[in-house]
Amino acid sequence: SQKIEQNSEALNIQEGKTATLTCNYTNYSPAYLQWYRQDPGRGPVFLLLIRENEKEKRKERLKVTFDTTLKQSLFHITASQPADSATYLCALPGGGFKTIFGAGTRLFVKA
């Protein structure tokens, strides 16, 4: 069955550094991949979508890569700030109107 894996351990980094989060998937060839941000006690918010024919996508300080051979996406936040502290979820289309979400990786940015 389709499976998404994100590092369950929290990522702690210093302000100003680049945060890199990983999303791996198996038994799947998705047409696109999405990243969402979720703050504690709130609903996820969509950040970026990258299609299978795109290697890289950027939005302000965010950069996403998509390697369909490795079945992996990397999510980078450059010049990280304490306000970037949140849980970041990777998501893939689940067939039809469905979306499959990873468990997320918690990011802490220290000032």
Added chain:
Amino acid sequence: DGGITQSPKYLFRKEGQNVTLSCEQNLNHDAMYWYRQDPGQGLRLIYYSQIVNDFQKGDIAEGYSVSREKKESFPLTVTSAQKNPTAFYLCASRDSGPYNEQFFGPGTRLTVL
């Protein structure tokens, strides 16, 4: 202001009682979803609806029921048959067509005492 509203934010119920969680959207989206989120876990799909008067079971539908009588509304009932109902419940909607993202409501935290 377009978006999704869920009410209430916090809900407490006694074991054995049914409870209905509200979800309303004014984004004119066709598809709506209910997810359950437990600590340290991802979002698990309970039910989804692609159009009015139609809905499908997700991965963990047992003990839950939904209705979709209006495009903008998709209420979720947590029945007494749900073995472990205490969780954070999220409603979402999505426009039809490929590549569209989901828009989430603020969530309802249900605690069954």
